[in-house]
Amino acid sequence: MANAPGEIEALIALMARLPGLGPRSARRAVLHLLRKRSVVMEPLAQALVSVAATARDCRICGNISDHEVCPICAADKRATGVLCVVEDVSDLWAMERAGGFSGRYHVLGGTLSALDSIGPEALRIPHLVQRIGDEAITEVILALNSTVDGQTTAHYIAEALAPTGVQVSALAQGVPMGGELDYLDDGTISAALAARRRL
């Protein structure tokens, strides 16, 4: 990796930390940027600066947008009363791409993990319980990954929500074992949503 000038080398090292880019492809990406400085590099730099300055976690659902309350939580057209619980913002995006869900979300930001000492508070589960009452929620759809951690978390949430009397459902078994939402095609997600089962 050596022999590019220091500042460019530092940029390559930063790019290499992105998922999907290793040291070699990061170098090629930076070279591409250097060749297209005004057409590609400057717009990308400005977009990054702008998004880094404005992006924030929605204080209601945990989605990322450039507002304190994200467009989904702020949209009058979205149904109130139904919450879809997802592990990550990427899963929220995948649900939205798939279409078929018109309610609101709750982004956990991960799954329960004794190993990494991630407990219910870190996942905003108490906040979820509070939303059930505050927003008069009648159904919670657990759209968690079909992994061991995802299903453990789903069961924990179902139990935590039991006292509220809210109806809790989960995506149908259309989601393949070990599958992660973000890698599924839209049709599979839609079908699993339509056939969701009550827990």
Next chain:
Amino acid sequence: MANAPGEIEALIALMARLPGLGPRSARRAVLHLLRKRSVVMEPLAQALVSVAATARDCRICGNISDHEVCPICAADKRATGVLCVVEDVSDLWAMERAGGFSGRYHVLGGTLSALDSIGPEALRIPHLVQRIGDEAITEVILALNSTVDGQTTAHYIAEALAPTGVQVSALAQGVPMGGELDYLDDGTISAALAARRRL
């Protein structure tokens, strides 16, 4: 790709234009940035802004650095008298990684191509001819890709340099046919350099 907020969507579209990143991996990369805003996104944004503002083509050799004259052209330690001609800055970096060359460079910025109407002027070949006299060059090493266009360009340059009496050599046939320098391991490049043949 829809459903991320507009500004984030625009960032994903810009990232997707980088070599090695498609729309899907660009989205994952941007999500990674959004999750690590202060640790990864802000440093990357600042590095891009900084490099975009300072990067320029060396007025002597065509290398890219943050100076009008690049560190290689400015280094007293680098041998004068021997020029290595490469197609692209990525090839210059590959030569430097391989080691074994202590002279200076001339970056063409491409190869001759009737199809794309890239002629000798666009490749700074007249400037190369001028450097032979100005810098008292005794040998020119053509380190061009072993592609049809690369070899056509090598022959054109050898003929253009003939009147100057400078010795012209090319990397040895250690470079596989169709091979591009940037994809070769360092040992192959070093061996080809050591066994370069006079044209």
